[in-house]
Amino acid sequence: QSALTQPASVSGSPGQSITISCTGTSSDVGSYNLVSWYQQHPGKAPKLMIYEGSKRPSGVSNRFSGSKSGNTASLTISGLQAEDEADYYCCSYAGSSTMFGGGTQLTVL
Amino acid sequence: EVQLVESGGGLVQPGGSLRLSCAASGFTVSSNYMSWVRQAPGKGLEWVSVIYSGGSTYYADSVKGRFTISRHNSKNTLYLQMNSLRAEDTAVYYCARVGYYDSSGAFDIWGQGTMVTVSS
Numbered sequence: 536q537s538a539l540t541q542p543a544s545v546s547g548s549p550g551q552s553i554t555i556s557c558t559g560t561s562s563d564v565g566s567y568n569l570v571s572w573y574q575q576h577p578g579k580a581p582k583l584m585i586y587e588g589s590k591r592p593s594g595v596s597n598r599f600s601g602s603k604s605g606n607t608a609s610l611t612i613s614g615l616q617a618e619d620e621a622d623y624y625c626c627s628y629a630g631s632s633t634m635f636g637g638g639t640q641l642t643v644l
Numbered sequence: 645e646v647q648l649v650e651s652g653g654g655l656v657q658p659g660g661s662l663r664l665s666c667a668a669s670g671f672t673v674s675s676n677y678m679s680w681v682r683q684a685p686g687k688g689l690e691w692v693s694v695i696y697s698g699g700s701t702y703y704a705d706s707v708k709g710r711f712t713i714s715r716h717n718s719k720n721t722l723y724l725q726m727n728s729l730r731a732e733d734t735a736v737y738y739c740a741r742v743g744y745y746d747s748s749g750a751f752d753i754w755g756q757g758t759m760v761t762v763s764s
Contacts, residue, residue, distance in 0.1 A: 624688060633679070
């Protein structure tokens with residue numbers, strides 16, 4: 536049960552777009568179209584932003600989008616805003632277990 | 645309102661036990677897959693355990709044999725019994741609902757978390 540691989544940090548200026556990658560294996564990300572993404576602000580519980588790789592829950596801005604290619608999933612945030620500054624985690628269903636990425640700290644410059 | 649409220653965290657000595665509770669409102673715990681996820685101080689999220697609507701349970705290797713997930717249907721509450729606690733179990737523990745459909749893998753509702761500190 537190894538964690539999925541994410542970059543430790545990314546940054547961008549307001550209005551720009553950024554992409555966070557999440558690399559797994561053929562046993563998790565590559566086998567299931569069940570990658571989800573979570574946003575977490577300091578001291579708060581995580582919030583679901585994307586599920587099933589590319590679907591947005593009701594209420595989540597369409598500036599957030601997800602995709603997958605092979606064993607790598609990606610989260611793209613367009614039109615960066617100050618409130619997007621947070622930690623982001625990917626997550627993959629893997630049969631009877633679930634695994635998270637190590638997290639990516641997004642800084643809005 | 646759909647929500648989850650955890651309780652039961654605290655300070656415990658290494659080797660000790662603790663039981664966490666997660667009270668649900670606005671939906672039925674037994675009709676959903678429910679999980680525990682933890683976050684050590686300054687670290688990332690770690691999946692701990694899941695209980696399926698049918699009652700099957702699964703655990704991360706790091707807690708297998710020491711933790712037990714369960715639920716009380718009439719109380720609409722999820723539990724995590726933690727035994728043989730170690731310093732590395734120190735974390736905020738969140739309960740979370742798997743939403744949309746059983747095997748979606750998407751945690752759509754989270755509690756506020758309860759802190760567990762294992763220290764002598």
